[in-house]
Amino acid sequence: MPSKTPTPSDFPSQLTVTVTPTSTSSAPAPNILLLLHGLGDSAAAFTKFGEALHLPETTVVTVQGTAPLPFDLGGFHWGDDVSFDSATGAIDMDAGLVRATRILVEDVVRDTLIRKCGYSLREIMILGFGQGGMVGLVTARELGIRNNEQQSGSLSGVISIGAPYPLSGSRVGPTNRSPVLLVSGRDSVVVSDEAVRRTKQVFEFVEVSRYARKGDSMPSSRDEMLPVMQFFAHRLRSRQGVPEGSMEIS
Template structure:
């Protein structure tokens, strides 16, 4: 049972924006938002507010490293690499520096300070933030034989928009049981069939939703957003339960 609403001051060495849920506090769910390569926490916060998820506190986290050359924005990678094929910045640039910081954020602040369990925390990441979220979920699932049942439990879920589990990530060990939703454009070069297979090698439960259009951007209409909202509906917890007299549709 969560005991405290997280505040920005609870997150040492992190730039975060906290959007509390209206109603009784603390809410039963945390949604961790991880922005894409070259963005910032401030740039992704409006998306979290627009979701307007019930009984959910949104924590938007800024990547730890600014882009060089006055490019603006921040990144989650170990370095800044360029994709030889496209000439654009490469998302898959290693995550060994940012992952421990995210683990500290989850275990040190959300779990230990605020009383949340891992199964009450859901991640949504875009682009490189999606890779960071998938890597975080895997690393949180690696625990010793002496860990408690709560320390071994999976996260509520990870939604990764425009990014699979990274090639640079580790894949040894048993599959992680955190449910995953991959979202991408039609014929995505990044979320390719091979990349989906790689993600399924790490996670036991992986869903795939492809837009009818090309491009791996954020959802831009109701049809593109519907699979994301359905995933939320299945994974978020509720203290209020189902209202009396409700009828399930579809």
């Protein structure tokens, strides 16, 4: 059982973190939802999404990307570097995620959520968008490898919206048992059939949900959000369940 609700001051000072505590109890919530924003976003903006979920018995922790984008582009990213896709000219999400993964594994999950606050891996879920989804998947894998050695289990789950397991991530070793939900648009170039197969080489349980429309943006309707809420309902530890109104995204 968790011993305390995390606060921003529990995390290393170099990290920008927001904490949205549960409103359903004064005791530490039995679940942590770790939110990781997409490339070019910020913790402040992504926190609003976490607040809109209204998940019972769940404390939402939003972590900001580990480096600002260059050239006055605004926002933050999770990559070891910034590279551009030669075909599209857009910033490449898969730019190496070693540094960000280490910070999330050691500073956020192990040192703060587990050691300081008393949570177990089974009480922690990750939801990431775009590049945040990629680093979330790699973080889950790294935590699984380290915890297989200690026989400590796996995460409650990982939801990655618009991103598969990255090409730059290692696929050596046993499959990870953290359940994964991949969310993407119809005919997604990023979350392609090959990318789904790559993700399944790393994780034992992978579910894929595709929008009826094209585009890998965040869910924008009740129907698009429903698979995410069902994943929450199946994986989060909550006696009260997920309120029906939580599916409405404004």
